[in-house]
Amino acid sequence: MxxxxxxxxxxxxxxxxxxxxxxxxxxxxxxxxxxxxxxxxxxxxxxxxxxxxxxxxxxxxxxxxxxxxxxxxxxxxxxxxxxxDNYKSGAHASMVLNGAIDLRIFPNxxxxxxxxxxxxxxxxxxxxxxxxxxxxxxxxxxxxxxxxxxxxxxxxxxxATGDASQSLTLQPREPVEAPKSEPEKRDILLKEWERMTDTHQFLRLTAKLRMNRLGAYRIAGAPWVRQLDPAALDTALETCSAQGVEVMVFVGNRGCIQIHTGPLNTMKKMGPWQNVLDPDFNLHLRSDHVAELWAVEKPTRRGPALSIEGFDKDGMLILQVFGSRSGETDHRPAFAEVVATLESVRAEAEKEAVA
Missing domain, CATH: 3.40.1570.10 (HemS/ChuS/ChuX like domains)
Structure with a gap:
């Protein structure tokens, strides 16, 4: 094309x-x-x-x-x-991993x-x-x-390749994969979820059960997931900033995931954009694109890994926010305390009653 x-x-x-x-x-x-x-x-x-x-x-x-x-x-x-610094090559996934630049690269x-x-x-x-x-x-x-x-x-x-052409032959954009659930396999999902020892096992688990990330979240329920009000993402970022809670922010696409680890010092909301404006890290987030927000816990050998994950209306993962990990643990109590205060999505009946 x-x-x-x-x-x-x-x-x-x-x-x-x-x-x-x-x-x-x-x-x-x-x-x-x-x-x-x-x-x-x-x-x-x-x-x-x-x-x-x-x-x-x-x-x-x-x-x-x-x-x-x-x-x-x-x-x-x-x-x-x-x-x-510190580039690690891989056939299917490569990485840059140091104190500032932290990337997961998908060469294809x-x-x-x-x-x-x-x-x-x-x-x-x-x-x-x-x-x-x-x-x-x-x-x-x-x-x-x-x-x-x-x-x-x-x-x-x-x-330089020496190719001087000024036009490209492009492929059609792959559509975002819609949420995939297998409700009849929920018991298996929860049983295997409890056995996880590393967060990277999660996508292999969902693939084995013919689900994907968002589809699994939609059927899992307590104790592993809680659906949050989408507005809670701004609240979480602003609270972590105000309290000095260090986080890991994952933003990615099909070819690269970029990770920030550290505090969120300077927050500035500008219209639909939520912004972090720090000397070594800027985040620009369209908060109004967040259609679903989930608090997710995954067990690991180093303790529970807790995240907040935002998806758009098509089911695309926009970003993930974790508590910053230390050398010994995937759990940061201060981040868990922030997540615990976030508002859940109310059931439709409750919404109608309030209205």
Whole structure:
């Protein structure tokens, strides 16, 4: 599927020049193309196609020093500042794991890569941007405006593919998987849930029972899950911020999950957006996109792992928030106390009675 009719590379370039302040994702939506189409249109004019393979790109990024790592989905954006140290390669999943940059990488989704240079009022913004087969952003690495570009240019040149085309052949976007439950298997689900010793066993369990994450939550019930009022997500984040409760915030897409561990110092609500605006971590969350919110407990060898998980109207996981883990335990009592105060979804009969 090429860029839609009427959206030739030349037309896309004009649109970008006419709307220099527009966010690329928003402009792409207005034009009926993908964000990757916009970047491809700039090949030869500030963009260079590069090898998007994580094993080729990510190990080189440490040479840049501190940069911004950006991972997003339709409803949440995570921005972390740090150095890309300690890359671990894997055929199906790779990772970067250090005190600042914490990523889970799924290489099959790292399809289209670009080195991008954009003129701004404050200088040239340089980044590496990776997109999936459908043209959706998977991960971006953004060099500070005042950084020496020497290493960035060296990586660009080392990974340049030589492909000068300004359009992409994209695949149709895979739809979000609807919630899948097997109510007749609830007893098996609960029995196996109780036997878990690691949170990573959960998705294998649901797959074995032909369910998925949200479908399992909908039928599990106490003591493992409690459905919360969607507005409780803002309450939880603001309470953790006010009380200094350190958390782990997971934001991801099909190709990358980015994790922040630490406090949420500066919260600022702006319209539908809930924001964390800290020096080394920014979170931008469309709270109004949260259609279902669940408090979930999973047993592990290191104690119970408690999370708050938000899903959109289609059943897509927007983000997960855990209490920050220590070396010995997955349980943080202060976070559990915050979760315990959050309002549950009221039964329909109770809602009608109040109305």
């Amino acid at each position: 090429d860029a839609k009719a009427g959206s030739s590379p030349q037309a896309l370039l004009r649109a970008m020049n006419d709307n220099p302040k527009a966010r690329p994702r928003d402009l792409a939506a207005q034009l009926g193309v993908t964000e990757a189409d916009l970047v491809a249109a700039r090949v030869g004019q500030g963009a260079t196609r590069i090898d998007a393979t994580p094993d080729a790109l990510v190990p080189r990024l440490g040479a840049l020093g501190p940069v911004m790592a950006l991972t997003r989905n339709e409803s949440a954006v995570s921005e972390k500042t740090g150095v890309y 989704a790292w399809v289209h890569g670009f080195a991008v240079e954009v003129e701004t009022d404050n200088g040239v913004r340089r980044s590496f941007q990776v997109f999936d087969a459908a043209g959706d952003a998977v991960h971006k690495v953004i060099l500070p405006l005042d950084a020496d570009p020497t290493e960035w240019l060296a990586i660009r040149d080392a990974l």
